[in-house]
Amino acid sequence: QVQLVQSGAEVKKPGASVKVSCKVSGYTLSGLSMHWVRQAPGKGLEWMGTFDPEGGETFYAQKFQGRLNMTEDTSTDTAYMELSSLRPDDSAVYFCVINLFDPWGQGTLVTVSS
Amino acid sequence: DIQMTQSPSALSASVGDRVTITCRASQDIGDLLAWFQQRPGKAPKSLIYAASILHSGVPSNFSGSGSGTDFSLTITSLQPEDFATYYCQQYSSYPVTFGGGTRVEIK
Numbered sequence: 595q596v597q598l599v600q601s602g603a604e605v606k607k608p609g610a611s612v613k614v615s616c617k618v619s620g621y622t623l624s625g626l627s628m629h630w631v632r633q634a635p636g637k638g639l640e641w642m643g644t645f646d647p648e649g650g651e652t653f654y655a656q657k658f659q660g661r662l663n664m665t666e667d668t669s670t671d672t673a674y675m676e677l678s679s680l681r682p683d684d685s686a687v688y689f690c691v692i693n694l695f696d697p698w699g700q701g702t703l704v705t706v707s708s
Numbered sequence: 709d710i711q712m713t714q715s716p717s718a719l720s721a722s723v724g725d726r727v728t729i730t731c732r733a734s735q736d737i738g739d740l741l742a743w744f745q746q747r748p749g750k751a752p753k754s755l756i757y758a759a760s761i762l763h764s765g766v767p768s769n770f771s772g773s774g775s776g777t778d779f780s781l782t783i784t785s786l787q788p789e790d791f792a793t794y795y796c797q798q799y800s801s802y803p804v805t806f807g808g809g810t811r812v813e814i815k
Binding site (some may be wrong): 629631638639640641643653655656688690694695696698699700701 | 709718743744746751752753754757763779797799802803804805806807809
């Protein structure tokens with residue numbers, strides 16, 4: 595059974611960067627399409643981006659262009675999402691999810707506050 | 709970007725009721741639509757993909773229909789565990805976009 599385990603909660607100051615990890619167990623990360631979705635407190639789901647293993651490309655939502663970097667370490671089956679130039683409205687729970695549907699990680703709360 | 713409009717944003721219903729949630733896409737997405745259920749404090753759970761195909765393990769009281777721009781999720785005979793927030797999602801093109809969500813509350 596494939597499971598995703600994410601890194602723990604983070605508190606960051608405005609302007610800083612955060613890097614969230616998502617470790618795959620029960621399968622190999624190679625060939626999987628990992629997506630990242632976030633959810634601000636009390637708000638809906640927002641897709642951030644994905645790495646497409648077939649074409650070797652990353653696709654980011656326009657609003658995160660220039661601030662978002664998604665990487666993978668296939669030797670440890672771990673995906674990473676790094677968001678820079680953090681603002682208070684980046685405070686959210688960040689989820690990783692395989693192939694857009696299932697399974698999902700448990701979520702990582704990122705709080706941006708001075 | 710493709711906009712996804714869900715309605716209603718919230719509804720109150722009783723156990724045993726039949727509930728229908730609608731989702732409209734701003735352009736034709738074929739059948740590339742999914743539905744998710746999210747309980748408070750939990751990650752979303754995938755219910756349906758390709759507009760009408762239930763994921764493994766999803767109870768048969770859930771069903772999806774539609775194509776093109778208009779879609780619906782129906783829950784027949786609401787169960788206590790079905791009270792949650794539901795989201796539609798289009799995956800026809802990037803960026804993937806979600807509807808605003810429908811909160812199903814106990815009447």
